[in-house]
Amino acid sequence: KQEVTQIPAALSVPEGENLVLNCSFTDSAIYNLQWFRQDPGKGLTSLLLIQSSQREQTSGRLNASLDKSSGRSTLYIAASQPGDSATYLCAVRLGYSTLTFGKGTMLLVSP
């Protein structure tokens, strides 16, 4: 059974800091991995998709890496802003099937 773990569970940083969120998974036979952002009480917004054959993806200030063999992914956020405050979720996909999610990292960026 695929299990996804996210560390840390919560993170508080001052504006402008660079930060790293971690995601680990137990079954390396994944098709892809997605990072999502979730604002309180809202749905999920897809941030980055990394295919299993890729090592990293970048979008603006976000960079996600994938090391499939070790079952790890990181989300790097550069020059954090208060608007980045949200919960960040990592999810892995096995084949055409479902996504398995971690519990998320709650990020607070203070001005």
Added chain:
Amino acid sequence: DAGVTQSPTHLIKTRGQQVTLRCSPKSGHDTVSWYQQALGQGPQFIFQYYEEEERQRGNFPDRFSGHQFPNYSSELNVNALLLGDSALYLCASSGGTGQNTEAFFGQGTRLTVV
């Protein structure tokens, strides 16, 4: 493109009642998945529909059922509601089966069972 839309956004039901939640997928997507998210937890997979058939199911009781229509929209039905069914219900749509399959989520339906 309106993206994935869910209705209603909020719902309050009494224990023992039945509820129906609705989802319209992103244009061009043929697969709809439903997830339950309890407070402080990651979303948990309920089931997935493709070509109007349930393709895969998570560890949820038979009280949870669904349907997909020819236009790919979907419904989630929950019978005999329990207090523990209170959660955010998320619908996701996707298209294709390759490595580039990306899931897009709706804004969710907040269900409160009292």
